[in-house]
Amino acid sequence: xxxxxxxxxxxxxxxxxxxxxxxxxxxxxxxxxxxxxxxxxxxxxxxxxxxxxxxxxxxxxxxxxxxxxxxxxxxxxxxxxxxxxxxxxxxxxxxxxxxxxxxxxxxxxxxxxxxxxxxxxxxxxxxxxxxxxxxxxxxxxxxxxxxxxxxxxxxxxxxxxxxxxxxxxxxxxxxxxxxxxxxxxxxxxxxxxxxxxxxxxxxxxxxxxxxxxxxxxxxxxxxxxxxxxxxxxxxxxxxxxxxxxxxxxxxxxxxxxxxxxxxxxxxxxxxxxxxxxxxxxxxxxxxxxxxxxxxxxxxxxxxxxxxxxxxxxxxxxxxxxxxxxxxxxxxxxxx
Numbered sequence: 001x002x003x004x005x006x007x008x009x010x011x012x013x014x015x016x017x018x019x020x021x022x023x024x025x026x027x028x029x030x031x032x033x034x035x036x037x038x039x040x041x042x043x044x045x046x047x048x049x050x051x052x053x054x055x056x057x058x059x060x061x062x063x064x065x066x067x068x069x070x071x072x073x074x075x076x077x078x079x080x081x082x083x084x085x086x087x088x089x090x091x092x093x094x095x096x097x098x099x100x101x102x103x104x105x106x107x108x109x110x111x112x113x114x115x116x117x118x119x120x121x122x123x124x125x126x127x128x129x130x131x132x133x134x135x136x137x138x139x140x141x142x143x144x145x146x147x148x149x150x151x152x153x154x155x156x157x158x159x160x161x162x163x164x165x166x167x168x169x170x171x172x173x174x175x176x177x178x179x180x181x182x183x184x185x186x187x188x189x190x191x192x193x194x195x196x197x198x199x200x201x202x203x204x205x206x207x208x209x210x211x212x213x214x215x216x217x218x219x220x221x222x223x224x225x226x227x228x229x230x231x232x233x234x235x236x237x238x239x240x241x242x243x244x245x246x247x248x249x250x251x252x253x254x255x256x257x258x259x260x261x262x263x264x265x266x267x268x269x270x271x272x273x274x275x276x277x278x279x280x281x282x283x284x285x286x287x288x289x290x291x292x293x294x295x296x297x298x299x300x301x302x303x304x305x306x307x308x309x310x311x312x313x314x315x316x317x318x319x320x321x322x323x324x325x326x327x328x329x330x331x332x333x334x335x
Contacts, residue, residue, distance in 0.1 A: 005322055008061045008071065009054055015075040016082060017041070019130045023122065030111075034119040038090060038107050045104045052102065055330065056193045057082040059218075062323050063197025063211050066315030074200045076133035077146060081193050083127035084150065088157055088189075090120035095165060124154075138200060146199050153192040160184025167251040171259055171270065178256050179220070186226075187219030194218075198313075210313040214306050214323075221302035221331045227252035228295050229333075231283050243279025253298070254291045263289050303331040 016039065023032050037043040040051025057078035065071040092098070093106040094113055100106060108116035131150060134143045163181035167173055194215030198208040229238055230245030231254055238244075245252055246269075258265040265285040273279050286292060307327060315323060 004065075004318060005058060005062075008058055011072060011075060012054060012057050012061070012078055012082070013051075015079040015130075019076075019079050019083065019126050022126060022129060031119070031122070034107055034111055034115065035122060037110070038086060038119065038123075040102070043104070045102075050102050050104055054082060055326070056085050056189060059190065059215065059323070059326065060193040060197040062319045062326070063194050063315070064200055066313070066319035066323065067198055067201035067203045067207075068316055069201045073137040074134075074197065076130045077150075077196050077200060080127040080130040080150060081189065081196065083123050083130060084154060084157075085189060087120045087123035087127065088161070090116055090123065092161065094120075095161070134200070142199065146196050149195055149199065150192055153188040156184040156188035158184075160186070160188065168249060170251065171266075173251055173256050173259075175253070175256060175260075178251070178253055182220060182223045183216075186223040187216045190219035190222065191215035203313075207313050210309045214309040214313065217302045217306035217309065218327060218330065221299045221306060221327075224253055224295055224299040224302065225331050225333065227254055228292065228299065231286065232292060241276050241279070243273075243276065243283040246273050246279040246282050247276065249273070254286050254295050257291045257294060258286045258289060261289050261291075265289055265291075299331055303327055 020032070020035055020039065023035065033042060037046070040046055040048070060078045060081055061071040061074060064074040089101065090107050093101060094108045094116055098106055099109050106116075107119055111119075127150075128147075131143070131147045134146060138146075160181050160183065163177070164185055167177070167181065191212050192215070195208060195212035198211040227245070230240070230250065230252060231243055233240065233242075235241050241247075246255070255269065259269060263285070265282055268278070268282050268285060273282055307324070310320070310323060310327075
């Protein structure tokens with residue numbers, strides 16, 4: 001299992017580097033450096049950790065393998081979703097004014113906002129070019145469907161990001177609005193990965209839908225777990241202080257749930273959280289009010305729904321075991 005995933009990561013990295021190499025022009029040296037730096041291949045602190053976990057493209061390849069296909073033929077699509085994810089990260093870092101990603105300076109910190117916007121745009125364009133390479137191994141109708149799915153969910157991603165930014169500072173949010181944001185910002189791309197993996201195969205549309213829903217609910221569970229770690233995560237594991245999301249005034253699931261209870265946390269949140277001590281105190285109040293337990297239960301429920309859809313899809317044994325393992329790691333992770 002581990003060998004399969006590691007092999008996929010190696011092949012994926014080669015494919016990603018091949019796609020980025022489209023920019024290899026004599027006058028584009030520094031521009032290419034921006035992209036290779038963000039992808040974790042160059043600059044100070046470069047290496048495997050700097051590039052992230054590559055979970056999204058690995059999900060795509062595993063689903064494709066689970067559908068009894070040669071997953072190597074789906075590598076252009078896997079590269080496309082990873083490039084799409086990374087274009088959104090470059091822009092997200094600007095919008096959130098984040099100065100670090102994976103312990104390194106973000107692109108906008110190193111080269112400025114205008115250059116970073118342009119670098120993100122380039123990653124988006126290359127992701128579309130990568131999808132075109134699918135025509136080598138798949139019929140035009142299949143490629144067109146796959147490309148349409150990616151574009152539709154890219155639009156959902158931008159809507160989710162808009163909602164995330166528009167929610168800042170508000171105290172009237174409901175869980176319904178929270179899910180609208182999460183479904184666009186996180187669940188859309190994860191469901192795209194699992195859906196594309198099945199589209200690029202011979203399985204029925206009914207099975208494709210099971211894989212899509214598997215990714216969708218996995219994305220929901222992933223985001224809720226991320227929200228939990230943003231408040232109660234171990235600083236030694238997350239690299240962030242306890243309650244960091246509270247200091248950043250993020251309207252995460254625990255915050256929205258806590259505000260709805262109109263208890264002590266709501267009063268502290270309304271007054272303003274100005275220090276790490278305030279954040280730790282607020283995190284404790286949320287826990288006392290049962291918010292941590294509730295959030296963990298929601299994450300478990302969403303992961304169980306995801307696993308139910310995965311079982312309905314009847315994945316092949318090796319890839320199916322690897323997919324189950326990924327669900328366990330994503331929803332039980334501590335960083």
